[in-house]
Amino acid sequence: MKLEEAKQRFVEAWGTLGTNWGINRTMAQIHALLLVTDEPLSTDQIMELLDISRGNANMNLRALIDWGLAERKVKLGERMEYFTGEKDIWKVAVKIIRERRKREIDPLRSTLRDLKMIDDKEQKKEEYKTFVKLLDDIDSYAESLDRVADKLVLTDRSWFFGTLMKLMAK
Amino acid sequence: MKLEEAKQRFVEAWGTLGTNWGINRTMAQIHALLLVTDEPLSTDQIMELLDISRGNANMNLRALIDWGLAERKVKLGERMEYFTGEKDIWKVAVKIIRERRKREIDPLRSTLRDLKMIDDKEQKKEEYKTFVKLLDDIDSYAESLDRVADKLVLTDRSWFFGTLMKLMAK
């Protein structure tokens, strides 16, 4: 396999994986393309390389910028915008964790909070207690996930690979 | 809010959340319904309560059983099958982690392995080294995730809430 072919396959594979991760294929492919390309790319180059429309390229580049996975680069004397990808995989991971938490954990906890507002008069029922216990149980795991996410986002990679991974080995 | 209404809303909410988690709405709703219901439910009851077709109910019940989140209960003297949900949230979480790893981490690592098979003659290029470094970097995070998942699946909830969560607080 040649290098270019491998890169090509990486882009395709990242696109497919993105799908499993709840990220749309194009967004993941653009991200992968920026990851394997050292020089900044223009929208037109991205359209050409991935064979996608201008609208699609634009929307997904914007989404990547929102996530903090890509950034705009202005080239002196040029009007066209160029884009680069965050190359530091730890930072990429942190940004993905942050977004996933926002999409997955936050809405879960907020729903659980809402549901706990059940009428007082029902509180004697056994059934009521079981239900509230379920909500509390789920919330306590959600809270833990939240804490893990927080810690990962705030700490640095050496803590992760050192302290945490050492603990995992035991 | 009445208990029944809260349960109803829990089912709906779990369905919506499932969507963010890459689980289809019906599967998540059936799961939620089984979580909040103590007695086993028949396919017909589930169809009725969630207003879905027999095919849909059947397929998603099967999927839940595959994930280990539901199980069949045979009632003595009855021909019809009944279903119950796993009520222990720790176990539910472990089963979800297991499935997500299968869908998300395993294919990632297998793709990375494939991509490392690049032609020898290219290996001198700077570009080659950068690319392989990227693959290795990604794989080392994937491996860590894998380790975390493994540990969580094998260990018990007291380790999780004790040792791990204490570490997170620091």
Place this chain on the structure above:
DNA sequence: CCGTATTTTCAAAATTTAATGAAAGTTTGT
């Protein structure tokens, strides 16, 4: 076996999600 109750399958329909591309908007140089 046969008939009935129940479950499973799967092609077609419905729904949801993503991509297109042309038009509208913006920025910049002159």
Place this chain on the structure above:
DNA sequence: ACAAACTTTCATTAAATTTTGAAAATACGG
């Protein structure tokens, strides 16, 4: 202020996913 270069929006179209429902398969009692 205009026009060219470029970016963004969004209604429409296309693709992917989910749901339906009727037919086929299976299980069971007599």
